[in-house]
Amino acid sequence: MTDIWQSAMDHAVALARKAGQVVRDAVGDAQKEAVMVKSSSIDLVTQTDQKVEKLIIQSVKEKFPTHCFIGEESVAAGEVCVLTDSPTWIIDPIDGTTNFVHTFPFVAISIGFSVNKQVEFGVVYSCLQDQMYTARRGKGAFCNGRPLRVSHEKDIRQAIIATEFGSNRDPGVVDKVFSSLKRVVSIPVHGVRGAGSAAINMCLVASGCVEAYYEIGIHVWDIAAGSLIVSEAGGVLMDVDGGLLDLMSRRVLAANNQSVAEHLAKEIDAFRVRRDDAAS
Ligand SMILES: O=P(O)(O)O[C@H]1[C@H](O)[C@@H](O)[C@H](O)[C@@H](O)[C@@H]1O
Ligand SMILES: [Mg+2]
Numbered sequence: 001m002t003d004i005w006q007s008a009m010d011h012a013v014a015l016a017r018k019a020g021q022v023v024r025d026a027v028g029d030a031q032k033e034a035v036m037v038k039s040s041s042i043d044l045v046t047q048t049d050q051k052v053e054k055l056i057i058q059s060v061k062e063k064f065p066t067h068c069f070i071g072e073e074s075v076a077a078g079e080v081c082v083l084t085d086s087p088t089w090i091i092d093p094i095d096g097t098t099n100f101v102h103t104f105p106f107v108a109i110s111i112g113f114s115v116n117k118q119v120e121f122g123v124v125y126s127c128l129q130d131q132m133y134t135a136r137r138g139k140g141a142f143c144n145g146r147p148l149r150v151s152h153e154k155d156i157r158q159a160i161i162a163t164e165f166g167s168n169r170d171p172g173v174v175d176k177v178f179s180s181l182k183r184v185v186s187i188p189v190h191g192v193r194g195a196g197s198a199a200i201n202m203c204l205v206a207s208g209c210v211e212a213y214y215e216i217g218i219h220v221w222d223i224a225a226g227s228l229i230v231s232e233a234g235g236v237l238m239d240v241d242g243g244l245l246d247l248m249s250r251r252v253l254a255a256n257n258q259s260v261a262e263h264l265a266k267e268i269d270a271f272r273v274r275r276d277d278a279a280s
């Protein structure tokens with residue numbers, strides 16, 4: 001049976017590769033680039049983020065003129081952020097902008113595509129590592145064409161957990177983040193890591209390198225593509241409180257299996273943040 005979204009997915013992979021070249025060309029000069037800030041002094045954006053998002057959106061508009069977009073830098077520039085039932089490209093032009101600015105080598109282009117609010121395919125290109133992660137709903141997850149499978153570990157005490165500190169440094173939020181982290185470290189788990197890119201953290205879960213990843217404060221563009229890559233690699237997704245994942249809620253927990261996910265959810269202070277689709 002023909003897959004009606006295959007040509008869109010092929011286009012997303014080609015665009016991610018093209019965008020990756022733009023990022024690779026710029027990374028050496030990233031420190032010379034004007035670094036601007038958005039929601040806080042540590043929420044960074046560069047001209048390369050904006051250039052890559054424009055490149056992707058322009059090209060998709062030419063090929064699929066009826067499709068909708070949620071793009072990180074377009075939203076920052078005032079576009080609405082609402083996930084509808086229409087075919088929608090959900091784009092993070094550089095996931096890991098802080099890494100990009102500091103030449104820390106985990107930088108990704110993340111492209112998710114949803115229809116009826118369900119992610120149909122996800123593409124995460126870790127461009128400095130030249131690793132192309134892809135997933136098509138119902139057809140598995142791959143890295144450079146190699147099938148991905150999550151870790152078999154069931155005991156969270158034998159696990160590595162990925163998380164990030166995020167870009168909100170309000171003292172109350174920092175306290176909650178650290179109190180969760182203290183509980184997770186004290187389970188005790190084997191270790192805690194963070195790549196500095198939500199999309200790459202999710203691909204690490206899908207690859208079986210880490211058992212789980214959680215974060216509060218991410219956005220739909222950080223996790224749309226990665227969420228499908230995790231589930232197609234056999235993993236589970238949920239809210240940090242153990243409920244159903246809501247892509248717009250800015251909270252995510254991805255794990256290799258239900259038992260690790262549920263144990264982790266019990267340790268997290270699941271505070272609420274303003275939703276991506278909150279009326280502005
Ligand atoms: O580099 P970004 O696209 O801004 O995404 C970041 C996010 O801003 C930060 O809050 C998270 O901790 C990172 O994991 C994201 O990838
Ligand atoms: Mg991001």
Ligand SMILES: [Mg+2]
Binds near residue numbers: 094
């Ligand atoms: Mg970004």
